[in-house]
Amino acid sequence: MNDFSAAQRSRVTMLDVAEHAKVSKASVSRFIGDDRALLSDAIALRIEQSIAELGYRPNQMARGLKRGRTRLIGMLVADIRNPYSIAVMHGVETACRQHGYSLVVCNTDRDDEQERQHLALLRSYNIEGLIVNTLGHHRDELQELQREMPLVLVDRKVEQFDSDMVGLDNPAAIAIALDHLEERGYRDVMLVTEPFDGTSSRIERVSSFKQQIAQRSTLRGAIVETGSELTANLNTFLKSPGPGQKALFCANGIAALASTHALRELGCKLFDDVGLIALDDLDWYPLVGSGITALAQPTAEIGGRAFECLLKRLRGDDGPVRTLDFAARLVVRGSTLGNLR
Numbered sequence: 001m002n003d004f005s006a007a008q009r010s011r012v013t014m015l016d017v018a019e020h021a022k023v024s025k026a027s028v029s030r031f032i033g034d035d036r037a038l039l040s041d042a043i044a045l046r047i048e049q050s051i052a053e054l055g056y057r058p059n060q061m062a063r064g065l066k067r068g069r070t071r072l073i074g075m076l077v078a079d080i081r082n083p084y085s086i087a088v089m090h091g092v093e094t095a096c097r098q099h100g101y102s103l104v105v106c107n108t109d110r111d112d113e114q115e116r117q118h119l120a121l122l123r124s125y126n127i128e129g130l131i132v133n134t135l136g137h138h139r140d141e142l143q144e145l146q147r148e149m150p151l152v153l154v155d156r157k158v159e160q161f162d163s164d165m166v167g168l169d170n171p172a173a174i175a176i177a178l179d180h181l182e183e184r185g186y187r188d189v190m191l192v193t194e195p196f197d198g199t200s201s202r203i204e205r206v207s208s209f210k211q212q213i214a215q216r217s218t219l220r221g222a223i224v225e226t227g228s229e230l231t232a233n234l235n236t237f238l239k240s241p242g243p244g245q246k247a248l249f250c251a252n253g254i255a256a257l258a259s260t261h262a263l264r265e266l267g268c269k270l271f272d273d274v275g276l277i278a279l280d281d282l283d284w285y286p287l288v289g290s291g292i293t294a295l296a297q298p299t300a301e302i303g304g305r306a307f308e309c310l311l312k313r314l315r316g317d318d319g320p321v322r323t324l325d326f327a328a329r330l331v332v333r334g335s336t337l338g339n340l341r
Contacts, residue, residue: 012056021050071101073310074127076118078135078156078199080107083253083282084299085133088154091303092131099311101128110197112137119145129310134158137198150313152306157200162321164313166306169325170201173295174208176330177249177277180293182219184338186275187244189213190222190237192230192259193251205251205279218243226255231262238266238274245338247275253282260288271335281331290334298326 014032018025023043030038031047039047050056073096077085093103104125106118112135119141122130129150132142139161145151146163155167181189191209196202206223213221220243224233238246248263250256256278260270268274270289278285281296305324 012054014056017047017050017054017056020054021046023047070126070128072125072127073101073103073307074122074125074130075103075105076115076122076130076132076134077105077107078115078133079110080105084155084280084297087297087299088133088303088306091300092307093303094300095304095307099307101307108135110135116141123148129314131306131310135198150310152309152313154302154306155201159200164309164321165323166302166309167201167325168297168302169327170204171208171212172325173279173328174205174212176328177279177295178209178212178216178219180330180332180336181247181249181275181277181338182216184275184336184340185245186247186336186338187218188220188237188242188246189249190224190234190246191249191251192224192226192234192255194255195225195227202251209249226258230258231265234259234262235266238268245275246273247277247336247338250276250278253278253280256280256282256285256292260292271337272341275338276335279328286333288335290337293333293336294331295328296331297328302326 014028015025018028021028021043023046027039027043028047030036031044032051036044073092075089075092077089079085080089089103089105096103104122104127106122108115108118115135115138119138123145127149129152130145131152131154133154134142134156139158142151142158142161142163152164152166153161154165157165178189191206193202193206196206209221209223213219222237224230224237234248248259250259256276259276263270263274263276270276277293277295279295279297281294285292285294305326309322309324
């Protein structure tokens with residue numbers, strides 16, 4: 001065991017190791033690189049002992065730049081506070097680690113200027129590829145980056161931008177939710193969504209909801225956005241006459257949390273006064289009332305497959321762009337008992 005401090009270790013150079021081991025600098029370079037097999041066992045052992053005694057730490061970034069490879073993957077996240085983003089990011093990071101890559105994450109916090117700055121920052125890190133969960137407002141910058149490296153979109157599309165895309169089959173998820181609500185006897189359904197702000201997945205879910213409600217004669221549908229007026233809008237919905245039992249369909253976990261707060265503020269008895277089903281399946285769903293029925297997204301698989309798409313491109317795949325739409329899984333809990341009570 002050596003007693004080198006972190007500051008001392010950071011000052012140890014490859015030349016110091018070579019002199020300590022009484023070998024050439026080229027031999028040390030081979031040892032810490034991909035050519036260790038070219039060294040004799042005796043020389044390799046001396047270098048290994050010198051590295052341990054001196055506390056030498058190779059500069060992986062510098063080595064990567066010299067070889068034209070950093071083994072860094074960038075990921076741009078629109079809102080790192082969103083549980084969906086965290087879960088997908090974990091899936092990406094796990095896949096990166098399994099293939100010897102490291103992940104650099106930038107959070108735009110839903111801010112267009114932050115997104116622009118982070119795209120420039122990620123490029124300066126010499127990342128080899130980029131996974132993007134974007135606001136969708138910087139198509140030109142993304143196209144410029146795509147000329148330099150592979151790029152994969154997650155969850156959100158960018159208009160007139162050709163890239164591999166991995167996400168949820170939103171129309172199918174809407175159908176699963178409406179089928180379930182209809183089977184349980186709900187007839188008056190309000191979709192609760194975050195404000196659109198150009199987010200393709202939100203727009204697609206609302207569009208699918210409208211289309212499918214129009215095709216179901218037994219259901220009536222309405223749409224409301226989260227925000228300061230949510231409680232008042234839900235109160236109006238609950239008090240207005242309708243064709244039958246009422247239910248909320250929350251388009252993501254954030255909408256589900258906002259709706260649950262609003263229902264408690266209104267003094268609703270969860271979930272006797274109104275049913276509730278939500279996209280995403282978050283840890284707190286089973287803890288509210290008799291539990292919230294959910295449409296679980298395979299977030300780990302979405303993240304992993306996004307990296308796999310990127311890896312194929314890094315390895316030379318120049319085939320047509322591909323879209324991978326994953327199915328949601330219905331998790332039934334007490335919030336949609338409906339006519340089973």
